[in-house]
Amino acid sequence: MGKQIKVALIGNPNTGKTSVFNALTGLNQKVGNYPGITVEKKEGICKLPRGVKAHILDLPGTYSLNASSLDENVVIELLLNRNDKDFPDVAIVISDVENLKRNLLLFTQIKDLEIPCILVINMADRMNYKGISLDIPYLEERLETKIALTSTRKNKGIEELKELIANYKELSVKPCLNASEIDKPYFDNLQKAFPNQLLYKLWLVITQDVNFGKTDRNEIDAVANFKTKSKADLKRLQQKETIKRYQFINDTLKKGQSIDLANAKDLRIKLDRILTHKFLGYAIFFIILLTIFQAIYDWSSVPMDFIDSIFASLSEWVKNSMPQGTFTSLLAEGIIPGLGGIVIFIPQIAFLFLFISVLEESGYMSRVVFLMDRVMRRFGLSGKSVVPLISGTACAIPAIMATRNIESWKERLITILVTPFTTCSARLPVYLIIISLVIPEGRIIGLGYQALTLMLLYLIGFGAAICSAYILNKILKIRSKTFFVVEMPNYKLPMFKNVALTVIEKTKSFVFGAGKIILAISIILWFLASFGPGEDFNNAEEIVKTEVQNQNLSDEDLQQKVASYKLEHSFIGLTGRAIEPVISPLGYDWKIGIAIVSSFAAREVFVGTLATIYSVGSDQEETIKNRMAGEINPILGGPLFNFASGISLLLFYAFAMQCMSTLAVVKRETNSWKWPILQLTIMSTFAYIVALIAFQLLK
Amino acid sequence: MQTTLAQLKRGERAIIVDVSSIYVPLKLLEMGCLPGNFVELLQVAPFADPMYLNINGAHLAIRKETALHIIIEKTNG
Incomplete structure (x- = not known):
């Protein structure tokens, strides 16, 4: 060559x-x-x-x-x-x-x-x-x-x-x-x-x-x-x-x-007259957003159910057909459910990237920048902050990088600081599974309750971003020259090849990026859940047997009891117990606590973690969702994932800063540790307080 | 009559006379906002800010505060 x-x-x-x-x-x-x-x-x-x-x-x-x-x-x-x-x-x-x-x-x-x-x-x-x-x-x-x-x-x-x-x-x-x-x-x-x-x-x-x-x-x-x-x-x-x-x-x-x-024919003028119209323009923008969220929900439900059941049966198949042992158990109870927790969200994430790339390719995004500049400026942002805030719904990392074309440093810094509030695709897995557990199905004027809840969560994310921008704008004493130039490109029909390549590329990097972390964490979690210190863990079988001697339990029930006793006394169980006092006022048990702690690395780990924890304690072929629905609150009784704890969890994930990669990018883009550390502490404290209030009011 | 770009009404055209090199970013000049070139106001957002312009064939939006530093001469039609 x-x-x-x-x-x-x-x-x-x-x-x-x-x-x-x-x-x-x-x-x-x-x-x-x-x-x-x-x-x-x-x-x-x-x-x-x-x-x-x-x-x-x-x-x-x-x-x-x-x-x-x-x-x-x-x-x-x-x-x-x-x-x-x-x-x-x-x-x-x-x-x-x-x-x-x-x-x-x-x-x-x-x-x-x-x-x-x-x-x-x-x-x-x-x-x-x-x-x-x-x-x-x-x-x-x-x-x-x-x-x-x-x-x-x-x-x-x-x-x-x-x-x-x-x-x-x-x-x-x-x-x-x-x-x-x-x-x-x-x-x-x-x-x-x-x-x-x-x-x-x-x-x-x-x-x-x-x-x-x-x-x-x-x-x-x-x-x-x-x-x-x-x-x-x-x-x-x-x-x-x-x-x-x-x-x-x-x-x-x-x-x-x-x-x-x-x-010369000019389609641009005609379209702009409508799309950048003082009233119509905003209405259309809102309708487009609404359509996108409804579509993400409706179009991806079939492939998601399909993937969910595939992983459940794959795990079952491995358990039954491979020789019993530590490796099989690691594979069936650690790795497969952990990966299943991320693969299941491919359809939704792909759809999200699809819409964003169509909006960008068509030239519509610049019109949104134009429409929103005046409004955003009131909150210390720029019209150009709309693009990071919208693409933040895919992932905060590229969104924060997309702030680079904001000319004023103050507007740019504020945008960087508030962007992690927008609902990124990593929150999506958490939202979806909790919504499906605690929000009833059913429709109102053609829109599902569940889809509306999701839409509301996105709005809460934007709302939090905007409000904190307003506060930051008042607090931050930075003088910087502001100017604003945005090109309004011609409207173009998005090219299939470009859109397809973007969707494939972005989805791939999301899945592999997240996949690596999730794989590592599921292995660690499996290890921590499968081993434990001292008598309680190692002699679990005898202890449980003596305890329930007179209850005439079937073999299966006994196995179940032993397994859950073991889990409680494993390393992970002990850690979970230790943090339980902090999180029980929010309506969570120690298992959710572990999931929250592990998702400080990356939010999407939440579902995978729960999947791993629940799967090490049960032998049945079940989907992650069914397992979660069956959990009982140890203190209050009743289902663990009920309306109150569900809402509290949703709000916690909406506000908490749980993404190491974002913090790293913020550090790089602002060239200082001050801003990411501030982000981490303020957002997470706020999340805790809001979740606490929500649970205490609703329970 | 000379005035600033901020005074231009929707649909009006003008010729750029002077551009303040202190207040107007180089980027805008590079996009064609230079003395001698034409400018047309295509659309305004609420409160006439930002302004959506056709400058020398380039379609751009700028804020009113920048438009204040661009001197124009209105032409008819």
Whole structure:
């Protein structure tokens, strides 16, 4: 196998960059992180003509090489560092035919770095519709590049693009304009001081606000002549540079592009009139949310029941067909029920990711940002906080990372701090199982009680987020410049391939990420539940036998008694007993206590833990839900999971901060332990108090 | 007549005359908010804030407080 061509995809957000990436790599892609930071790194392999292969790196979307966020920073850091192992042999700049003017700004900047460049003009299928025609040969000449006209939707132009990548060595590396004309003496001096460096690279290093390539920067600062420019001067120069670039682009497009407005049809205007309407817009948004929650409930109930019964019979099968022993018991009572507890939620989580990715892909999410900005600002948030708050319903981790495009640090910090209140998919398993136990079935105006309860819990989550934002806004004394720019992309029918890949990728990482923790915890729990110290545990059988000597119990009942006696005196039982005084005022027994403690690692462990604990004490083939329904409250009698304790548990999980990964991400994004620790203590204390009040009022 | 972008009414068009480089972020300039380019107000949220604009063909929403620092000259139609 020969050398792979290294390709980087660069482009503005909303240009269909990901679609091009998907079209080039198909399923040959993997998502990871850049080392040390939480920016998502997408890479894949693409087969080119004549047996050549290309390694494709999908860089985060950016509007220009003047970075204003961590994600954008990744792009610049890579493009400035020729020694980086990912430094591209060829850069593909993706633009969209309707926003060519703006997209070309980034293109001219990358050309200035003298990297071989291919310009992809995507969404070409919309040209007729918009009355746009392009003079490709002229544009290629003016822009010193090769152009591929593609339509990922119609699957056109991809082969031509592959051909261009394979022949990347023929591409010109000449810049298409001379930006240094904006202040010739300054740039001449700069070049004289650093004759071996690329002028535009120097300029980028000087003007970046963000800290990157520190060494380079210090080197330049060390030469006194170049500190002469004040910040304001530099900003003015950057403005001049931008104007200069646009002049070039306008001149180029005047000849290279013609738009026949008579032929242009604009669906956007009509849709926006309704979707961003002062009243209708909000009503529609609310209806969409309502539909999503109802759908998550209704559509996933069948596959979930199916998975539940599969795991119950699998566990039973292992018990019966494998030789008895410690390993069989670990498998049947520890690992299988533990994993079953997470696999069962795949349908719901997949549906949730499906809806979120459709909202994002269609362009509707930006309208929500627009509608909500004014309202959110009142609570110290930004309209852009809506996206983290909504995607927080999938998982707080990507949601907190999605706050990076919030320009004001105060608004961003508040968003980070309150996002964990939104109902993430890890809470879903806990909610669902408790709702199905304590909330009756039945419907009111077509909506199930259970679905409504779930909806209410989501609203409580948002409510808690908003209220705490309001309080934080009053308390936090941070002055930061606020500004807000949001692009309103065109409405697009979401592409099946993109949505499907997102759903698969996200569900997979959720299941495997959670799966690892759950597997580890179920093994530990099984061990703690299967062994115990001292006489009580080891002689359980004799002790129980003497106790119930005169009761004439059947063999089966006796076994049951022995098992539960053993569990109570196992390591886990003793631990549970120890914490019982703290949690019994909330209506929980020690088994729930263990589940809560173990779910401080991750919430979704709750169900798996209960499944493991209950399964080590029973021989019957039963689903997790049935086992829980059969539990009796040791102090008050009656079912353990009744309305009062159920509501108390729901509220506890709604407010408590039980996710180590989120805390780690908050630490990374805020660069301090102060905020995650504050989050953990305040949220969990609040959760305890609310759950306590709820149980005491309802019992 | 020169005024600020914040005064633009729905459906009106104008030419950008000056953009304060102190109050207006570079990002907005890079998206085409530059002297000489046209701007049209497409839609406003309640309380006329934020404003949904077509600037030089780019569709953006910005807050009123930013619009105050962009000087425009209204054109007819």
